[in-house]
Amino acid sequence: MALVFGRDAVLEQAWGSLVGCDPVLLTGPAGIGKSALWRALVDRAHQTGWTVLACAPAESESALAFAALADLLQPVGHQVAGLPAPQRAAVEAALLTSTVDATVDERALAAATRSLLATAAAGDRRVLVAVDDAPWLDPASERALKYALRRAPQVAILVSARGDDTVPAPLELHRLAGRMRRIDVEPLGVGALHHVLRDRLDVTLGRPLLARIVRDSGGNPLLVMELARAVLRLPRLPSPGEDLPFSATMSKVLAETVGALPTESRDAIRLAALLSVARLRDLRAAGVDLGDLDAAEDARLLTVAESAVHFSHPLYAAAVRADIPAGLRRRLHRRLADVVPDPDERARQLAACVVEPEEAVAAELEASAERQRRRGAPQIAAGLYEQAARLTPARPAGTRGRRRLAAARCRYDSGDYGPAAEAAEQVAEAGDGDLRAQALLLRAEVAWSADEPLSVAAETAERALAATPDPASAAAGRIHAYLSLFQDSPESARRHAEAACAFLAGPPPEDVELLSGSLLQLFFNEVRGGRPPRLELLDRALALEGERPSWLGGTVPAIWWRAVDEHDKARARLTSMLEQAVALGDEPAQHELLSHLGETELVAGHYDAAARTIAEARDLGEQLGTGLVGETWLAGLLDAHRGEVRRARQVAEAGLRRAETVDDPWARRIHLALSAFTALSDGRTADAAGAYRALAAEADATGLAEPLSQRFEPDWIEACAAVGDLDTAHHVLDRLVVRHERLPRPWTTLALARSRALLAAVRGEDAARAVGSLEEARSAVPAHVLPLDRARCLLVAGVVHRRARRRRAARTALEGAAAEFAAIGALAFERRARAELARIGGRTPSAPELTPTEERVALLAARGRTNRVIADELFISPKTVEANLARVYQKLGISSRAELGAAMARRAGNNP
The missing domain is CATH 1.10.10 (Arc Repressor Mutant, subunit A)
Known part of the structure; x- marks a missing residue:
């Protein structure tokens, strides 16, 4: 075990934190003894039987891609063979254990690092991840470790770094699980430094001289050793009270040594x-x-x-x-x-x-940069490309710009968006032709990825297209493909997708992945613009993509299947893509897929699954630093369905304010829809009708004839009927008829029947025929496809029967609706159904039945179990416990946990 002197208390403090899985950060100035402490703790972990994954990078190695990671993963190298194929290939290529000259997917390597840590932690031995002198980590290793440590299971983490509490923690230790313990390594006293000198230099100094050296060095062990060496080189030792005859600065003393x-x-x-x-x-x-x-x-x-x-x-x-x-x-x-x-x-x-431009040297630097880029080290590659550009002669023209553009691309790939945007703009300004077009396209990509206003990405890509020498080339096709993504207008996006497909088609196809994505964008935007769906485009794209969906439009099939209520197919597509993204460590893709999966579960009426997935998307979005727009909106929509209308309204209002500030049309549309729905749920029907009118105007102005993910017409009709605006209601019904005739789907079938029955009742007509059509439509849609929409049909049937004074039929329909709403957790609609029941009068409706889950949750809660204990016992989340209890309170007519015991006792007495 490494010997340390005067550090016993610090060692025990650090070891205690490591045992408790709290990250430990050793800080202090250079030479203070951080590395000695680090080595002592690593030795103790070895002796205790822990698995130790350690690296101690040096300044000279910070330009060597994955040098630190290779050292750290060496003890678990035998586990690489068991990794998923993308992760295994990334590890082998990055750590140069493979003979295949493949490009390293940096995200897959980060995911592989996490997998290796998880596998090690799953064994019987504790795991310590230890990094000495963290600031000298090469960027590629640092990025992989940051990713892995944020997601790894419980492992002990020990890091040393120069600095103090004003310096940010390396490897983002403050964001990890557990409470980071920052230990500032203090100077040593005379006694401890006496032992240091005797152990390291085999030197013993008199106490007065040693005390003077300790005073001048500030107790820094490294400086004490160098001052002792300097003193021993003097012709005579300083006398008592005599100052040391040299400056006690680290740089000067080391230089003298x-x-x-x-x-x-x-x-x-x-x-x-x-x-x-x-x-x-x-x-x-x-x-x-x-x-x-x-x-x-x-x-x-x-x-x-x-x-x-x-x-x-x-x-x-x-x-x-x-x-x-x-x-x-x-x-x-x-x-x-x-x-x-x-x-x-x-x-x-x-x-x-080399100090002057020299093409031979620049070419070698460029080749080195390309090797680093292929190894998955874009930050190191960027620096090498920039050095190559500086050493590139002015002639031939364009070579310097090409190298600068490659550096900018590497900055972008490493997530360094600001420098990437600046460099791309500089290359575009200085270059022309294809080089200018490529630089402008990169600038547009940065704008898209960095959440700049959509107009910036679209306008910059249009400038790139204008700069392309051949407007009918594959290069132009690539720009058109991006523009199909950057355009909010369906017609503009369709035109660009069509051009991309034409210019990329080949033969052979210029870029199969981009062509597949362009076909999906063409299909998607034709439908959004109101054209009949050309399913052959979808089939061709799916055939082209093979096993890896295109980043450009990979979610389009799932959006389409969700829009036509084929939720199982949408879920399978998204789940498969999510598994690939996890294997590759592609967090932005995971974030997008989790959001789409959450929306799919919400539309399918699976609220618990939607809540879990949306929460995952939000957590990942916070880590990525996204604006959290989509997942916050989804959480608000889920709240509205579950009866948390006030919270949903706050989300809608905040989202609309943000959309106006940054001029984001998509965000404005989704938050207008949420605002209208919460108003309708809250009984503010006039506000709901106004918000739906604004939403329709936004969609029409964009040319959005078929907003696939928005189903607002039946709710708009309901709001208009409630305020007596029957002219608008019939106009909206015509709009819904057009959507249904263009693209019949289960939801449009139910929505039309529901809306016609409601309007017939409002007009005072005999609604028997409309209710019959409503029952036929409900029977035509399987119960598992749209449980909320089917229950809403029962609610409308009950309202129509009540207005026609058919009390028994109304009661049957409304009780059925309330039960179905309760079964899926749609508390807001369940309240409306029970309110309608209360308006019927006559006999009191029978006590609503509790679902099996609600029954188990209620019984455990009545026995005094906490939500956490109930969750553990039933293998559900605490939030699911809360949601079930809220429904139980509503059904039993109580308002608190204190009333639950008596209510359940009464219930047991009534049900012997």
Whole structure:
């Protein structure tokens, strides 16, 4: 076990947190002893029998993609074979264990890292993930670790980093499960430092001199050791009360330590410090006699291992580099470039020794950047592309711009949207033709991904299209494909999708994935614009996509199937895509798919499943930093159906304010629909009618003849009928008839029958025929397809019968409606059904039946169980417990848990 002095209390504090799975962050200035503490804790975990996944990156390795991750995952490398295929391929390519030259999917690698941690944590041994000197993590490793640690099961996490509590925690430790324990490593006292010097340098100083060194060093162990070395090099030791004859600054003292080495040793360690990894073979090739490293090793500045040289502390390597004159440094870089076999290391060495543009060097840097990009390290690749661009001569024209654009693309791929947008704009401004078109298209992609106003993405892509030299080329087809996504108007989007399909079709197809997505966009926007659905387009796209749906329109089939009430097919499509996205670690795709899946479950009347999925989408959206627009709206719509009308109204109002601020037509439409629905549910029928009128105007202005996900006409008719605006109600009925004739679906069948029966009753007509049609429509739709819509048909039938004074028929229909609403958890509609029952008069309706789940929840709650205990016992969520209790209170006519025991006792007495 590593020896540490004067740190017993800190060690126990840190170990206790690790045992409790609270992340531990060791912080403090350079040389204070963080690494010693880190090593001691890692050793203790090893001795305790934990699985330890550790890495200790150095500054020189921060440009080596996945260097840290390879070290960290080495103990679980045997588990790679059991990973899903995309994850396995990513790990093998990134860590260079595969001979296949494949492009690494960075997201799949992050998901693989998480899977490996989860598999390790599922065993009998505790798992410790330990990172020393986290700021020197290479960007690719850092991104994979951030992703994995946020989603990993309970593992102990230990990280060290320079800084204090004003510096953000590395690896986003503050966002992880558990309470992060930040331990500021304090200076050591004289007694502890006496032991440090004796252990590390085999030196014993008198206490007065040691106290003076400790005072001047501030108790920093590394600086104490270097000051002690400096003192021992003096011709005589300072007398009591005499100041030390040199400055006690870290950089100066380290420089003096390096300067005290023999010339041949200093030259040797300079070459070692300039290498990313100081391999002995490379040092020998550069002319280093390994014996020249002995003096530096004797001084404890470095260790010569079997195959490489390792500096004892990063500050030693930094001090060596700082001591090299600029001209000599360039010559040493050239010397190393001539001998290192690794092409990426050669490119870095060349870049450091060239000051004027030189195409040969720029080309090697570009090749290195491409290798890093393919390895899934876009941040490192971006820096190399930028270096290549700086060293590119002005001629031939366009080469520099192409390299700058590649750097911008890598910035975008790594999520660095601001620099990517700025670089793309600069390339577009300086370039022309195809280069300008590509730069503008990238700028449009950034706008889309960064949630800028939709108009920015659309207008920028239009400029890209105008700059394309050949408007009928495959390059133009790619831009048209993007524009089909960026356009809100169905007609504009349709025209662009049609052009994309024409220009990408081949033969052979220029880009199969983009062509598949363009076909889906064409199908989707033709339907939205009111044209008959061409199912052959959908079939062709599905045949083209193979096993991996297109990012451009992969959700379109699910949206279509949901719109025509084929919920099982929509759910299967979304679930399959979600499984792929999880395997690939594609979080933005997971977020979108969870939102669509939540909406599908909501439309299908599966409110508990919808609640779980929407909550997952919201949680992931918060992590990704999205605007949370869609998932918040869905949560509000679910609240409205479940009877939480006030909360839903707040969501609608906030969403409309935001939509006006950023001019987002889609957000305005969905929140107008929510606002209208909550008003209708709340009895504010005039407000509902006004909101539905505004929603229809928005859709018509956009050319949205068939808003697939919005089914507002029957509710608009109901609102108009309630306020006596029968002219508008009949106009809306005509609108609904057109939607049904264009595309008959179960929901339009039920909606038409429901609306006609309601209007017949309002006009005072004999509604028997309309009610008969309503019953026929309800019978034609299976109970599992649209349970809410079918129950609403019963509600309308009950209202019509009540108005015709057919009390028995009204009671039967309304009681049936209330029971069906209760079964799916549609509390708002259940209240309306019971209110209508109360208006009938006569005998009191029988006590409503509790569902089996409601019965079990109520009995446990009546016995004093908490919601958490009930949830655990019944294997449901606490929110589901709350929802069931709310329905139980409503059905039993009580308002609190305190009344539940007596109510259940009465119920038992009435049901022997």
